[in-house]
Amino acid sequence: MRRPTSSPTGRAPAPRSEQLGFAGMPERLFVCTPSKLGAYADCPRRYRYSYVDRPAPPKGPPWAHNSLGASVHTALRSWFALPPERRVREALPGLLKGTWVREGYRDDDQERAVYRRALDWLESYVAGLDPEFEPLGVERVVAVKTAVLAFNGRADRIDARGGEVVIVDYKTGRTGLDADDARGSQALALYAYAAERVFRKPCRRVELHHLPTGTVAAHDHTEASIARQVSRAEDTARDIIEAEKAIAAGTDPDEAFPTTPGPMCGWCDFKRSCPVGAEVPNKDQWAGIDRTLTAPGS
Numbered sequence: 001m002r003r004p005t006s007s008p009t010g011r012a013p014a015p016r017s018e019q020l021g022f023a024g025m026p027e028r029l030f031v032c033t034p035s036k037l038g039a040y041a042d043c044p045r046r047y048r049y050s051y052v053d054r055p056a057p058p059k060g061p062p063w064a065h066n067s068l069g070a071s072v073h074t075a076l077r078s079w080f081a082l083p084p085e086r087r088v089r090e091a092l093p094g095l096l097k098g099t100w101v102r103e104g105y106r107d108d109d110q111e112r113a114v115y116r117r118a119l120d121w122l123e124s125y126v127a128g129l130d131p132e133f134e135p136l137g138v139e140r141v142v143a144v145k146t147a148v149l150a151f152n153g154r155a156d157r158i159d160a161r162g163g164e165v166v167i168v169d170y171k172t173g174r175t176g177l178d179a180d181d182a183r184g185s186q187a188l189a190l191y192a193y194a195a196e197r198v199f200r201k202p203c204r205r206v207e208l209h210h211l212p213t214g215t216v217a218a219h220d221h222t223e224a225s226i227a228r229q230v231s232r233a234e235d236t237a238r239d240i241i242e243a244e245k246a247i248a249a250g251t252d253p254d255e256a257f258p259t260t261p262g263p264m265c266g267w268c269d270f271k272r273s274c275p276v277g278a279e280v281p282n283k284d285q286w287a288g289i290d291r292t293l294t295a296p297g298s
């Protein structure tokens with residue numbers, strides 16, 4: 001369930017009727033993160049299971065690829081927490097072991113193979129980093145309000161480069177990423193929007209750092225392209241608010257939050273609770289890892 005916490009500032013571009021609730025009280029802002037907005041954009045039913053239904057339906061078992069992603073992200077956070085003189089390749093096994101998440105793997109052999117692969121990725125990645133380099137923020141929460149949203153999100157890394165601020169997002173999935181992925185990411189655009197206001201410096205560049213291939217997919221936003229993404233996020237928030245109001249007014253929750261069947265159903269944490277997902281064959285918890293280990297170039 002959304003937990004609005006604050007009021008709009010009167011900068012609302014929406015019609016007054018949309019901004020005023022009962023008794024002329026202003027609507028509260030829609031509190032959101034990138035994953036909350038993304039969940040609804042992917043599938044309104046999945047959003048309902050995650051954020052509306054209480055108690056929430058049980059989730060499926062943990063995925064190994066999520067364990068891998070979390071392990072690598074935390075190891076990189078630990079790297080930047082070290083003093084520069086200790087940022088050496090030999091520190092990485094200890095950092096990775098210290099943050100390793102064991103859930104979801106098929107067996108110890110697979111887990112060991114993935115650990116070695118992750119260590120390779122990290123060694124290659126930090127070899128390209130200046131040990132003296134200090135990001136502006138590591139797993140830094142940035143927050144901003146718009147006329148509709150109270151947005152907050154945790155950016156993997158925020159860099160300061162030449163008077164500007166850059167958003168960096170680490171990726172550990174199999175697929176190589178390109179500039180279109182960086183350009184199309186609503187999450188990155190929202191981070192940039194928030195970071196520009198938090199740090200009071202221009203923030204237009206967003207980067208996806210793909211650890212398995214050591215590649216960087218980047219996009220330089222304009223003020224207009226970021227504004228478009230913010231506007232889309234606000235539209236999503238309005239749709240969610242309307243769906244929740246419809247339920248309160250008596251609409252069948254299944255109708256207010258319809259299913260969106262697609263390839264992602266096989267990976268959905270709520271597939272066992274969903275009438276569509278229940279028809280989709282189950283995947284092994286390590287199915288995403290099999291793809292990682294067989295990825296070309298990784």
Ligand code: SF4
Pocket residue numbers: 043044045046259260261262264265266268269270271274275276277278
């Ligand atoms: S299984 Fe598919 S349709 Fe059902 S909630 Fe998950 S993503 Fe949506």
